[in-house]
Amino acid sequence: MGQTALEREPEKKPCGDCHGASQVSFCSDMDDAEFRRLVEPLCRSSVPAATTLFHEGDAADNLFSIAQGAVKLYKLLADGRRQIIGFSFEGDLFGLAIEGRYAYAAETVTRTQLCRFPYRSLVTLMQGEPRLERKMFCLTVRELVAAQAQMLLLGRMTARERLASLLMGLSRRAVMHGRPASLVTLPMSRADIADFLGLTIETVSRTFTQFKREGLIAIPDPGQVVLVGEGSLRGLAEGADLSGNGSGG
Amino acid sequence: MGQTALEREPEKKPCGDCHGASQVSFCSDMDDAEFRRLVEPLCRSSVPAATTLFHEGDAADNLFSIAQGAVKLYKLLADGRRQIIGFSFEGDLFGLAIEGRYAYAAETVTRTQLCRFPYRSLVTLMQGEPRLERKMFCLTVRELVAAQAQMLLLGRMTARERLASLLMGLSRRAVMHGRPASLVTLPMSRADIADFLGLTIETVSRTFTQFKREGLIAIPDPGQVVLVGEGSLRGLAEGADLSGNGSGG
DNA sequence: CGTATAGTTGATTAGTATCAACGCTAGTGG
DNA sequence: CCACTAGCGTTGATACTAATCAACTATACG
Numbered sequence: 001m002g003q004t005a006l007e008r009e010p011e012k013k014p015c016g017d018c019h020g021a022s023q024v025s026f027c028s029d030m031d032d033a034e035f036r037r038l039v040e041p042l043c044r045s046s047v048p049a050a051t052t053l054f055h056e057g058d059a060a061d062n063l064f065s066i067a068q069g070a071v072k073l074y075k076l077l078a079d080g081r082r083q084i085i086g087f088s089f090e091g092d093l094f095g096l097a098i099e100g101r102y103a104y105a106a107e108t109v110t111r112t113q114l115c116r117f118p119y120r121s122l123v124t125l126m127q128g129e130p131r132l133e134r135k136m137f138c139l140t141v142r143e144l145v146a147a148q149a150q151m152l153l154l155g156r157m158t159a160r161e162r163l164a165s166l167l168m169g170l171s172r173r174a175v176m177h178g179r180p181a182s183l184v185t186l187p188m189s190r191a192d193i194a195d196f197l198g199l200t201i202e203t204v205s206r207t208f209t210q211f212k213r214e215g216l217i218a219i220p221d222p223g224q225v226v227l228v229g230e231g232s233l234r235g236l237a238e239g240a241d242l243s244g245n246g247s248g249g
Numbered sequence: 250m251g252q253t254a255l256e257r258e259p260e261k262k263p264c265g266d267c268h269g270a271s272q273v274s275f276c277s278d279m280d281d282a283e284f285r286r287l288v289e290p291l292c293r294s295s296v297p298a299a300t301t302l303f304h305e306g307d308a309a310d311n312l313f314s315i316a317q318g319a320v321k322l323y324k325l326l327a328d329g330r331r332q333i334i335g336f337s338f339e340g341d342l343f344g345l346a347i348e349g350r351y352a353y354a355a356e357t358v359t360r361t362q363l364c365r366f367p368y369r370s371l372v373t374l375m376q377g378e379p380r381l382e383r384k385m386f387c388l389t390v391r392e393l394v395a396a397q398a399q400m401l402l403l404g405r406m407t408a409r410e411r412l413a414s415l416l417m418g419l420s421r422r423a424v425m426h427g428r429p430a431s432l433v434t435l436p437m438s439r440a441d442i443a444d445f446l447g448l449t450i451e452t453v454s455r456t457f458t459q460f461k462r463e464g465l466i467a468i469p470d471p472g473q474v475v476l477v478g479e480g481s482l483r484g485l486a487e488g489a490d491l492s493g494n495g496s497g498g
Numbered sequence: 499c500g501t502a503t504a505g506t507t508g509a510t511t512a513g514t515a516t517c518a519a520c521g522c523t524a525g526t527g528g
Numbered sequence: 529c530c531a532c533t534a535g536c537g538t539t540g541a542t543a544c545t546a547a548t549c550a551a552c553t554a555t556a557c558g
Contacts, residue, residue, distance in 0.1 A: 075397065075398070075400075075401045077401070077405060077406075077487070077488030078487060078488045078489055079488060079489070081405040081406075081488065082405070083400055083401040083404040083405045085397045085400050085401070096390065096393065096394070098390060098391065098394050103394045103397060104397060130379065133382070133383070133386070134382070136386070137382070137385070137386045137389065140386065140389050140390055140393060141345065141347060141389055142347065143393055144345065144389060144392055144393045144396060145345070145347050145352045147393060147396035147397060147400065148324065148334045148352060148353060148396060149324070150400055151324075151332055151334050151396065151399055151400060151403055152324045152326070152332040152334070154400055154403035154404045154447065155332040155403045155444075155446075155447030156326060156330040156331070156332045156447065157326075157330075195404075197404075198403065198404030198405065238326070238327060239326030239327045239328060239330065240327055240328070
């Protein structure tokens with residue numbers, strides 16, 4: 001299940017979309033603790049940064065879960081152009097396959113603790129525990145919703161809006177992990193951010209600098225961002241690009 | 250389930266990704282005929298073109314199936330910028346919801362014959378027929394894969410490549426419906442195409458004209474395209490933009 | 499201390515958007 | 529039957545955002 005991750009919670013709510021009768025995701029009543037119990041302890045390994053786990057089109061034997069670290073999921077064009085379709089972090093699953101092949105490539109961003117689940121055993125597990133299937137379904141729906149949000153970003157947002165969206169998404173994630181909303185860690189490189197947002201490295205860098213000059217963020221180091229103007233950033237992320245687009249110079 | 254549609258078959262194969270043991274989609278053995286039998290005859294209505302079926306965020310009461318016609322699914326930004334996240338055609342389902350609310354808006358493109366399934370009864374159906382849940386899961390995974398392909402298109406492809414991708418996708422769909430591969434019908438307006446591909450109307454129009462001048466397509470009328478240089482178009486769609494980017498003038 | 503890599507900044511270009519005009523077709527009413 | 533109007537699509541001129549090309553800085557590593 002390829003995570004676009006920024007859109008989904010790891011373990012706070014039992015299952016965010018199980019409330020109300022007219023919901024689609026058909027979530028089981030399996031909470032995340034139980035889910036993790038089923039899914040985590042199977043096979044753990046530590047993998048260095050920048051390790052390719054699989055390529056798009058490889059035979060899909062395993063579903064992966066991240067115990068710690070970060071992974072990027074991407075697709076390539078023939079000439080090397082790359083689109084990162086999502087980052088997976090602690091607690092996320094990835095390894096979506098269709099017709100027995102991975103639909104994207106996966107590479108670690110940092111050193112990562114991974115659990116691998118052979119699809120065969122997963123299918124067995126699901127037969128004995130139908131709620132597991134529902135849970136997987138639920139996670140897939142969440143991913144799909146996140147993917148649709150990313151389409152809006154890639155198709156219709158400016159560079160400023162895209163970067164603001166990323167920062168707000170990572171901030172939300174930080175909160176869900178019990179960290180302060182204003183302190184965002186960027187484990188991935190500028191190149192990864194660019195390929196996720198459909199921009200170039202240079203545009204990402206310039207936009208960070210713009211935000212810094214406008215007092216929206218501080219950048220103690222390239223892997224750390226402090227959100228100062230959270231309101232403005234949120235506005236940008238929601239598509240109100242009324243601010244400094246160049247006027248900051 | 251919002252269809253990006255261009256990536257998925259309607260009823261030829263029983264379930265395309267059920268082959269092989271190491272597949273993810275956990276497809277049931279329910280074939281599409283059976284699926285349609287369960288899902289189609291519930292409530293059919295005919296809806297004129299340009300009818301809004303629901304808005305993003307509306308309470309999600311129904312899942313929709315298209316008997317005939319076409320529907321566009323889209324998201325909006327506050328200032329009106331629109332991203333069409335998919336078109337649904339005959340045989341497709343749409344109406345994906347999360348937390349009881351639709352994740353996107355839906356509007357008919359042409360006069361459309363629709364079936365509506367209250368989510369409540371769908372849940373009941375699924376309890377008596379677990380294969381139905383698997384089927385829904387399967388369809389959702391396919392949609393997700395299509396969404397990821399669209400991310401690559403929106404983030405990294407040129408206008409020419411995007412339009413070529415659309416044409417190839419519609420051509421594939423035509424073949425699956427038993428129509429010739431080279432005859433593509435465009436029921437949607439140029440504005441819809443633009444909002445699907447992350448371009449403007451003008452760029453879409455100009456790119457059509459380019460393709461025409463290059464002899465790749467013929468355009469008997471704005472709603473009909475004949476693919477002539479299918480090889481070149483396919484190449485473009487796969488990211489080999491080595492052709493006439495302006496040299497055609 | 500030298501080298502490699504990542505990130506930033508600057509100058510220029512290019513691709514697409516924007517603004518504007520025009521043509522075509524369909525529907526309307528005289 | 530034909531002028532009028534409205535909507536969609538096409539084409540042209542120009543503007544602008546982000547890409548490209550290039551140089552420079554900072555940090556990590558041997």
